[in-house]
Amino acid sequence: xxxxxxxxxxxxxxxxxxxxxxxxxxxxxxxxxxxxxxxxxxxxxxxxxxxxxxxxxxxxxxxxxxxxxxxxxxxxxxxxxxxxxxxxxxxxxxxxxxxxxxxxxxxxxxxxxxxxxxxxxxxxxxxxxxxxxxxxxxxxxxxxxxxxxxxxxxxxxxxxxxxxxxxxxxxxxxxxxxxxxxxxxxxxxxxxxxxxxxxxxxxxxxxxxxxxxxxxxxxxxxxxxxxxxxxxxxxxxxxxxxxxxxxxxxxxxxxxxxxxxxxxxxxxxxxxxxxxxxxxxxxxxxxxxxxxxxxxxxxxxxxxxxxxxxxxxxxxxxxxxxxxxxxxxxxxxxxxxxxxxxxxxxxxxxxxxxxxxxxxxxxxxxxxxxxxxxxxxxxxxxxxxxxxxxxxxxxxxxxxxxxxxxxxxxxxxxxxxxxxxxxxxxxxxxxxxxxxxxxxxxxxxxxxxxxxxxxxxxxxxxxxxxxxxxxxxxxxxxxxxxxxxxxxxxxxxxxxxxxx
Amino acid sequence: xxxxxxxxxxxxxxxxxxxxxxxxxxxxxxxxxxxxxxxxxxxxxxxxxxxxxxxxxxxxxxxxxxxxxxxxxxxxxxxxxxxxxxxxxxxxxxxxxxxxxxxxxxxxxxxxxxxxxxxxxxxxxxxxxxxxxxxxxxxxxxxxxxxxxxxxxxxxxxxxxxxxxxxxxxxxxxxxxxxxxxxxxxxxxxxxxxxxxxxxxxxxxxxxxxxxxxxxxxxxxxxxxxxxxxxxxxxxxxxxxxxxxxxxxxxxxxxxxxxxxxxxxxxxxxxxxxxxxxxxxxxxxxxxxxxxxxxxxxxxxxxxxxxxxxxxxxxxxxxx
Numbered sequence: 089x090x091x092x093x094x095x096x097x098x099x100x101x102x103x104x105x106x107x108x109x110x111x112x113x114x115x116x117x118x119x120x121x122x123x124x125x126x127x128x129x130x131x132x133x134x135x136x137x138x139x140x141x142x143x144x145x146x147x148x149x150x151x152x153x154x155x156x157x158x159x160x161x162x163x164x165x166x167x168x169x170x171x172x173x174x175x176x177x178x179x180x181x182x183x184x185x186x187x188x189x190x191x192x193x194x195x196x197x198x199x200x201x202x203x204x205x206x207x208x209x210x211x212x213x214x215x216x217x218x219x220x221x222x223x224x225x226x227x228x229x230x231x232x233x234x235x236x237x238x239x240x241x242x243x244x245x246x247x248x249x250x251x252x253x254x255x256x257x258x259x260x261x262x263x264x265x266x267x268x269x270x271x272x273x274x275x276x277x278x279x280x281x282x283x284x285x286x287x288x289x290x291x292x293x294x295x296x297x298x299x300x301x302x303x304x305x306x307x308x309x310x311x312x313x314x315x316x317x318x319x320x321x322x323x324x325x326x327x328x329x330x331x332x333x334x335x336x337x338x339x340x341x342x343x344x345x346x347x348x349x350x351x352x353x354x355x356x357x358x359x360x361x362x363x364x365x366x367x368x369x370x371x372x373x374x375x376x377x378x379x380x381x382x383x384x385x386x387x388x389x390x391x392x393x394x395x396x397x398x399x400x401x402x403x404x405x406x407x408x409x410x411x412x413x414x415x416x417x418x419x420x421x422x423x424x425x426x427x428x429x430x431x432x433x434x435x436x437x438x439x440x441x442x443x444x445x446x447x448x449x450x451x452x453x454x455x456x457x458x459x460x461x462x463x464x465x466x467x468x469x470x471x472x473x474x475x476x477x478x479x480x481x482x483x484x485x486x487x488x489x490x491x492x493x494x495x496x497x498x499x500x501x502x503x504x505x506x507x508x509x510x511x512x513x514x515x516x517x518x519x520x521x522x523x524x525x526x527x528x529x530x531x532x533x534x535x536x537x538x539x540x541x542x543x544x545x546x547x548x549x550x551x552x553x554x555x556x557x558x559x560x561x562x563x564x565x566x567x568x569x570x571x572x573x574x575x576x577x578x579x580x581x582x583x584x585x586x587x588x
Numbered sequence: 589x590x591x592x593x594x595x596x597x598x599x600x601x602x603x604x605x606x607x608x609x610x611x612x613x614x615x616x617x618x619x620x621x622x623x624x625x626x627x628x629x630x631x632x633x634x635x636x637x638x639x640x641x642x643x644x645x646x647x648x649x650x651x652x653x654x655x656x657x658x659x660x661x662x663x664x665x666x667x668x669x670x671x672x673x674x675x676x677x678x679x680x681x682x683x684x685x686x687x688x689x690x691x692x693x694x695x696x697x698x699x700x701x702x703x704x705x706x707x708x709x710x711x712x713x714x715x716x717x718x719x720x721x722x723x724x725x726x727x728x729x730x731x732x733x734x735x736x737x738x739x740x741x742x743x744x745x746x747x748x749x750x751x752x753x754x755x756x757x758x759x760x761x762x763x764x765x766x767x768x769x770x771x772x773x774x775x776x777x778x779x780x781x782x783x784x785x786x787x788x789x790x791x792x793x794x795x796x797x798x799x800x801x802x803x804x805x806x807x808x809x810x811x812x813x814x815x816x817x818x819x820x821x822x823x824x825x826x827x828x829x830x831x832x833x834x835x836x837x838x839x840x841x842x843x844x845x846x847x848x849x850x851x852x853x854x855x856x857x858x859x860x861x862x863x864x865x866x867x868x869x870x871x872x873x874x875x876x877x878x879x880x881x882x883x884x885x886x887x888x889x890x891x892x893x894x895x896x897x898x899x900x901x902x903x904x905x906x907x908x
Contacts, residue, residue, distance in 0.1 A: 100614060212872055215645045237875050241646030270648055323746070325733075336847065385732035385756055450647070520874050528667070533845070533856035537761050552666075559661065563641050563876070564649050 132430050153489050154259035157469040158251060163459040170199045173223035173446070176210040176233075183480050187473060191463055198459060211237065214449075220245045223449040227458040229276040231267060231441055237445075237518060239269040239276070240570065245448045245457055246273035250280065251465045262486040265443040266515035266572040272417060277468050278441030279477060281509035283485035284341040284425035285405045286310065291419055292317050292399040293326070304423050305430040307342065307371060310400065314381035317399030330381035332398040333372055335388035337532040341402070341425040341437030342368035344513055348583050355571045359558040359587035360526050361550035369542045373535060384536065394418065404440070408482045408501045422501045424508035432511040434581035439512030443481040477503070484509040515572040521556035527551060550587070590812065595819035634881040658882035667858065667866060668883070672890075674765055675862045678840075679833035681769040682776075686829055687822065689773070690780030695814065698788045699779065708785060712778035723842030726771040730757035758843060761859035765840075768860055772839050776832075780825055787821035788814070823902040827895055834891050837864040863887050 096348025163169070175184055181204070184224040203224065205213060211233040218238065219221040229235070229244075238244055247257070252274065256265050263278040293300060296316040303309050321327045343350075344365035351357075382398075390407075392398035394415045408422060409562050426438050445468055447454055448460045467473045475495050478485045484496065484505045491510065497503045528534060530542075530549030538545055561569050576582065636657070641652045662668045697707045729736045738754045745752050757767050791814065799809045815822075815830065844853040844860040854861030854869075863883065871880035 100611070215872075215875075219644060237645050240648070241643065242648035243645065383733070385738075385754070385759070387731070387733065393706065526871075528858055531855075531857075533759075533761070537857050539839075563654075563879075564643075568649050 094150050155256040155469050157465050163462050172201045174203050174205050174224045174227035176207040218449045221452050225456050226446045226448045227453045229444045229447040244275045251461050262512035266575045269432045276447040277445035279322045280443045280483040281439050281512045282442040282483045283439040283512040284437045286423045288400045290421050295550050310426050311379050318381045326383045330399045332389045332392045332401050337372045339368045344435040344437045345427045347434045350571050353584045357554045359585035361587045373540050436508050436511040439514050441514050513576045515575050519571050521554040521560050525552040525556040638879045638881035638885050643875050645667050645875045658879045670858050671863045671866045682833045683829040685773045686780050694781045694784030711781050714775045715778040719838050730767050731757045761857045764859045768839050768843050787818045791817045835864050
């Protein structure tokens with residue numbers, strides 16, 4: 089029988105061949121090729137997809153924005169340039185190609201290569217890619233994913249003031265000051281007023297004889313409506329919850345509506361230990377335990393509503409898009425978050441400046457960065473683009489000049505939120521570590537585990553958050569610690585807390 | 589002529605020796621290179637960084653030497669000890685159940701005349717399943733109202749008219765980690781069974797025959813022959829199990845609740861937050877890489893100590 093022993097010579101040949109292959113593989117731009125293929129596929133899909141384009145084609149130049157586009161000559165001196173762009177939402181497959189194509193029509197020498205990165209991976213990838221010099225030319229920013237690390241870490245280039253005059257962008261984008269970065273500069277543009285909302289199941293509301301516009305403006309009204317919609321099985325367990333907040337105690341709205349900020353003057357540390365906070369948490373506790381419009385072991389707020397077993401829930405308004413994409417058969421409506429008095433003043437609650445603009449990493453060379461900034465300015469000075477972005481994200485813009493725009497009022501889930509947009513506190517109320525430490529003691533789970541001892545939970549949570557904040561300040565230095573809550577548009581109506 | 593032949597022989601031997609050395613060099617240098625670059629260097633680097641406020645994501649926060657401050661904060665803080673307790677609790681459940689069930693099931697499968705491969709495959713299938721998919725599936729199994737377990741229990745209760753409060757499983761701090769462990773035990777058991785089956789098939793049959801002649805019962809054969817001869821396999825399973833369980837993170841991340849607002853899961857009330865979970869949060873959510881490095885060093889010390897204790901306890905010094 090012939091033996092097939094590996095000789096030294098053949099091993100060395102094999103090893104040399106493997107090393108050569110590895111080196112060859114490492115040197116060739118495989119990722120770029122894959123991206124090209126993906127982009128081509130996306131382009132193909134975009135071409136074949138029936139996109140509702142009426143909104144964009146309508147020329148919305150009747151509302152002039154304070155921020156104007158200043159053309160700085162032909163981008164890249166007219167030489168061909170392909171910009172790489174990372175986006176994190178795969179559901180916007182048609183949005184960015186459409187608008188980048190519009191820019192390319194204006195400047196044919198500029199083309200784009202879009203890469204979709206899952207949201208959960210985007211920020212860790214960028215945190216590695218930017219220092220390694222492998223980041224795209226620009227990417228879509230998210231305030232939670234990118235601001236605290238990438239912007240505050242100095243990894244983004246500030247928007248150049250000659251293209252983005254501070255006075256103009258400040259007048260245009262309401263939350264700009266709150267979301268400035270190091271040295272008070274703007275690094276990306278906050279567009280939206282994502283805010284707390286009340287979602288209701290149209291069929292259940294109708295069945296219970298509730299008029300959302302009349303009955304769902306106050307927390308008391310919501311509880312009464314929830315009682316009317318709650319159904320129980322033979323064993324007395326809730327089988328249709330009137331109001332489901334399991335897994336999402338968003339304390340922001342009922343807390344801020346009482347007219348107090350979370351942070352004292354000077355932003356020493358957050359004051360969780362205050363009566364308005366206790367009142368807000370007591371309201372959440374009572375939903376299941378006093379009013380009994382839901383059970384603790386029932387489905388969570390998201391799954392329950394999606395399954396059509398919940399009359400109402402409270403959520404951020406990204407939930408509209410999520411429901412439409414994943415549960416298009418559920419017939420639902422949306423209202424601004426209820427308030428204690430039925431009025432929006434002094435605040436409706438805490439919001440986030442989502443959607444946003446792209447940002448440019450520090451690794452993008454000046455000549456390429458210049459074109460990226462030109463693209464951003466070209467897009468974000470256009471009302472039609474901003475309205476399309478808002479409708480695409482289903483979030484009202486925090487842009488005073490567009491607040492009453494008729495096109496926004498044609499979208500049934502967006503229109504009811506428009507009047508509340510200016511009353512959302514879009515500044516940063518939290519701080520690294522503090523929120524998590526507080527939640528350990530005074531989060532929903534902790535309060536449920538303690539049997540509803542809210543006062544003690546809040547006191548403990550406050551101490552933990554205070555310690556975490558002071559520790560963090562010591563670690564990064566006071567000069568690198570930023571919280572902006574008091575820049576709220578109607579701050580004059582709010583009070584500052586005082587706590588130990 | 590003889591001298592020439594001798595020289596030629598000597599020369600070819602020298603070529604052979606050189607070739608062998610070259611061979612050793614070619615075979616080992618890449619491995620050593622990767623080992624040093626991707627293992628030794630990061631370990632030393634992260635140990636050094638554990639004494640600083642290292643934040644590689646920031647070009648604005650200057651690197652400062654903090655001495656033992658990170659370590660002091662960790663050991664005097666509450667969360668580290670909660671995570672340590674959770675990790676040890678999880679590791680005990682996971683390793684204990686995997687060892688006992690794995691050994692018992694492997695012995696049973698090994699004793700089968702037929703269908704041995706079938707059962708081995710059936711038990712091994714969950715190993716091939718993605719931990720994320722399994723985690724999501726078990727979240728539904730443990731859902732308190734509509735989940736599989738409580739739906740069955742509710743049916744039984746209503747049939748017999750018993751008054752019983754059903755557990756909240758993943759929503760109850762007392763149950764949550766046990767539920768995660770049940771999933772990982774289910775998922776990892778097949779691997780342990782295969783290892784034990786390999787060990788069992790290596791035990792000489794003559795030992796059992798001799799024991800049978802001496803009148804030993806099946807239990808005594810198992811206890812005095814199977815278990816001692818499987819000691820190296822048990823040691824291997826225990827050591828790799830301890831390392832894996834103490835580094836556990838993904839299952840807890842997928843199955844835990846509390847992923848809203850400012851928290852990243854690990855709930856309820858931190859009951860499923862493990863040491864590696866804490867490390868990940870500090871490094872990638874809070875950008876406190878120096879602090880996270882200090883946690884990594886402490887995890888390393890814990891794992892190393894446990895393995896040394898384990899090796900001593902399960903030392904095998906005999907052969908057959």
